[in-house]
Amino acid sequence: KAGVTQTPRYLIKTRGQQVTLSCSPISGHRSVSWYQQTPGQGLQFLFEYFSETQRNKGNFPGRFSGRQFSNSRSEMNVSTLELGDSALYLCASSFTGSGEQFFGPGTRLTVL
Amino acid sequence: AQKVTQAQTEISVVEKEDVTLDCVYETRDTTYYLFWYKQPPSGELVFLIRRNSFDEQNEISGRYSWNFQKSTSSFNFTITASQVVDSAVYFCALSEAGSTLGRLYFGRGTQLTVWP
Numbered sequence: 415k416a417g418v419t420q421t422p423r424y425l426i427k428t429r430g431q432q433v434t435l436s437c438s439p440i441s442g443h444r445s446v447s448w449y450q451q452t453p454g455q456g457l458q459f460l461f462e463y464f465s466e467t468q469r470n471k472g473n474f475p476g477r478f479s480g481r482q483f484s485n486s487r488s489e490m491n492v493s494t495l496e497l498g499d500s501a502l503y504l505c506a507s508s509f510t511g512s513g514e515q516f517f518g519p520g521t522r523l524t525v526l
Numbered sequence: 527a528q529k530v531t532q533a534q535t536e537i538s539v540v541e542k543e544d545v546t547l548d549c550v551y552e553t554r555d556t557t558y559y560l561f562w563y564k565q566p567p568s569g570e571l572v573f574l575i576r577r578n579s580f581d582e583q584n585e586i587s588g589r590y591s592w593n594f595q596k597s598t599s600s601f602n603f604t605i606t607a608s609q610v611v612d613s614a615v616y617f618c619a620l621s622e623a624g625s626t627l628g629r630l631y632f633g634r635g636t637q638l639t640v641w642p
Contacts, residue, residue, distance in 0.1 A: 445628050456635065457617065462628035470629045502569055511628030512559060512621060517571035 416441065418507050418518035426524045432493040435521045439486050439507030445469075446488040447515065448480060451502040460503075463488055464511055492523075500525045528553050530620050532633035539608050540641050547603045547636045549618030555579075557623035560594065560601045561630065565615040577601065608640045 419438045427433050439446050448460040459472040463482035480490040486507075492499055502522050506515040529552040539545045551560065562574040575585065577594050585592050589606045605612055615637050619630040 447628055447630070449630075449632075457630075457632040459629050459631070464628060470626055472629070504571060506571075506630070508628070512623055514573055514576050515561070515621075515630060516573055517563070519568070519570045522569070 418505060418516055420503075420505055420518035420521050422521060423519065424522050424524075426526065427495050428526050429495055429497060431495050432491065433495060433523060434489055434491045435503055435505075435523075437488045437490075437505035437507075437518060439488070439505075440516060443507040443509050443516075444486055445508045445511040445515075446482055446486065447506045447508075447511075448488070448490050449504045449506070450474075451504060451520075452500075457504075460490065462511065469511070495525045497525050499523065528620055528622065528626070528631045530618050530631050530633040532616075532618055532636050534636045535634070536637045536639070538639045538641065541609060542607050543640075544604060544606050545608050545638065545640075547605075547616050547618075547638065549601045549603065549633060551599050551601065551618070551620045553620060553622055555622040555624050559621040559623070561619040561621065562592065562601075562603050563617045563619065565617060565635070567614075571617070574603075605638075608638075610640050610642050613638060613640045 445464045447462040462470040477493045482488045502520045504520045506517045508515040531550045558579045560577045563571040591604045593602045615635045617635045618633045
């Protein structure tokens with residue numbers, strides 16, 4: 415069974431640009447969550463989608479948005495990038511959200 | 527409020543030593559789930575274990591064991607006979623069955639270094 419995949423693995427952007435990250439969950443999983451990991455703040459929850467609906471959202475500004483498609487694939491978008499958005503972005507998939515959550519390899523975003 | 531505390535920021539041991547990573551959690555839900563993840567230098571979070579709040583039975587998987595005690599709100603992780611490949615950051619996490627279902631609350635992690 416294929417694991418969670420994330421693309422791209424690395425991104426370099428400049429301030430003010432926008433970026434879209436993609437996550438493909440494990441086949442059959444309907445819940446996808448996104449996390450931001452930085453040395454200063456640790457692992458912080460961005461949002462969670464289940465069956466194309468955002469079920470939970472963390473404390474991030476509106477520049478961070480996401481969506482989930484009918485095949486459970488998910489994208490997150492960050493608009494008007496700031497230096498502080500440089501981080502490792504991880505997505506996790508699970509069957510329902512309460513079960514085991516499996517993480518992808520992450521997308522490392524660098525904002526210059 | 528939900529909170530996960532991993533008081534040990536860094537631990538160093540020599541190979542073959544046993545090591546215990548501590549995790550203390552706070553939640554108001556009666557139904558919740560506890561997790562441990564391993565993050566090697568590559569960055570990917572590797573799932574190790576999930577326990578639900580109604581199952582306090584300790585678990586052993588090879589050199590890994592977990593001690594869940596609701597009375598002290600702790601979910602500690604022990605590695606027996608540590609190996610260099612165990613070097614990584616270990617995260618404890620909490621998920622609730624209520625309105626925040628699907629969201630993991632992570633501790634700050636414990637950096638484990640195992641020296642040969």
